[in-house]
Amino acid sequence: MVKYRLGETDDEFYHAMHKADELGPWEPGVQSVIVDIGLHYWNSLSRSERTFILNMIDKSLHHSSRKHSMDVLDLTKRYGALELTCLIHEDIDYVNHYCKINGVSVD
Secondary structure, eight states, X not given: OHHHHHTOOSHHHXXXXXXXXXXXXXXXXXXXXXXXXXXXXXXXXXXXHHHHHHHHHHHHHTSSXXXXXXXXXXXXXXXXXXXXXXXXXXXXXXXXXXXXXXXOOOO
């Protein structure tokens, strides 16, 4: 979080994000922070880091806590990534519903 707040997105920063995922792979708080940071820095991420963030979004949307999943959808909306999320996860009913009520069509 310190590196994030300082805007230092170097190798140490990315290593810390991956380490957080490794140590808390199904922890909602860990997932939310990683998604938030990843979407914040999306334009400066490498392809592999973007894939990592998309996988984290996927993992979050398949979490047993629907509240957590909805929080992650809200994050994607806030960062302008809802349309991408909707396209990738059109097979999840509640994601489809969220997308439709937010004006995103996946048809």
